[in-house]
Amino acid sequence: MSPSLIERARHKLRTWNRQWQLRSLRGRMHVDPADALLIFSQPRGGSTWLEEMVRTLPRTATIWEPLDLLNNxxxxxxxxxxxxxxxxxxxxxxxxxxxxxxxxxxxxSPYLTRTSSIGELRAADRLVVKFVRGELLLPWLVRRFDLPRPVLLVRHPCAVVGSMIKFKAWEGHPLRIGTFPHPHQEFIESHRALLDAVRTPEERQAAMWCITTGHLLKHPDNDRLWTTITYEELVLRTKDTLAKVFGAWGLDVPAAALEHARRPSGTTLAGSQVHDPTAQLTSWQRTMAPEKIEAVLGMLDRSGIDLYGPDPMPRRTYTP
Incomplete structure (x- = not known):
């Protein structure tokens, strides 16, 4: 048997074993659903980094991207x-x-629990749930569930789009954002004019940023029923920004969270300048072509979103 076949067999065996362990654990966890800590962001928006800092709280485990329809x-x-x-x-x-x-x-499932060990899941008394596709559900969720204030992490759309293009996970997606029939699809169809204006991959991703993140930024309950922070302030004013997040939960910021803030997240791309905050926040200005930056910012203008512009920092602060 070739080494590749042996490794595939071992991987399949590990997966089966984990599935069996998770089945035995399902319904027997000692977590209080009323204590679940929810994080919402865009793909490539910094949510993994924030989740890893929140996970420094004792007895926590993470549920990873539950709205990935193919994996859940x-x-x-x-x-x-x-x-x-x-x-x-x-x-x-x-x-x-x-x-x-x-x-x-x-x-x-193995996918949902990919960042937590079986031991961590058994010991957990609260879950951290990380969403990168859930922003449009946030106003509904906070009215249906009595939870600690969820966190909305917002990042400059040029940085998000630039990272998504570089990450290549979205390569091959059609430029036209179509939808299959689904409940409440009238919301996305109300943005059809914006979606039909898309001509480039950058505009496609920027349009979704505007429709989803923009919906929450314009919402009257923004930073009231959920805690809104920006990635840029989390990078430059980590302690104060985390104090806002944890303070809304009635908790002190763990020292381990501040220590972890100095390290790149598990999904950081190689070559990212995480040890130079200014260089990190301005990297999209150096790596994106001017016409691509203009295309992203044009989508913001069409959507009436003024939190971000050609500068890397937001025009308004969310960190006290």
Whole structure:
């Protein structure tokens, strides 16, 4: 048997073993769903770094990207789209039941628990749930579940789009953002004019940033029913920004979180200048072509979003 076949067999055996352990653990975790800590961001928006700092709280475990429909089919089975929207006052019992299972540790898989060991899951009394496709659900979730204030992490769209293009995970996606029939699809279709204006991959990703993050930035409950922070202030004013996040939960910032802030996250791309904050925040200005920056900022202008412009820092502060 070739080494590659041996390694594949070992990987399959490890996966089966973990699936068996998770099945035995499902429904027996000792987490309080009312203590779940929710983090919302864009892909490549810095959520892994923040999640790793939050995970320094004792007895926590992470649920990873539960709205990845290919890797977590239960939400797909009830009709979710990739960027599902639910009106704040809507009743969707099936969705509510799935989120209740999620927050209670009754939805476990090797993918969802990829950053937590079985021992950490067994010992956990609260879950950290990280979303990069869930922003449009946030106003509905905070009205349906009594949770600690979720966190919305916002990052300059040029940095997000530049990182997404560099990461290459979104290569091959069609420029036109189509949708399959799904509940409440009238929301995304209300933005059809913006979506139909897309001509480049950068504009495609920027349009989704504007539709999802922009929806929350314009929401009257922004930074009221959830805690809004910016990635840029998290980088430059880490202690104060974390104090806002943990303070809303009635907790002190763990010393380990501040220590972890000095290290790159597990999803940081090689070559990222994480040890030079200024260089890190301005890297998109050096690596993106001017016409691509202009295309991203043009989408912001079309959407009436003024938090970010040609400078790397936000025009308004969210960190006291």
């Amino acid at each position: 089919p239960p939400f797909q089975r009830i009709g979710f789209w990739w960027r599902q929207y639910i009106p704040e006052d809507a009743s969707w019992p099936e969705a509510e039941a799935l989120f209740a299972d999620l927050f209670a540790g009754r939805m476990l």
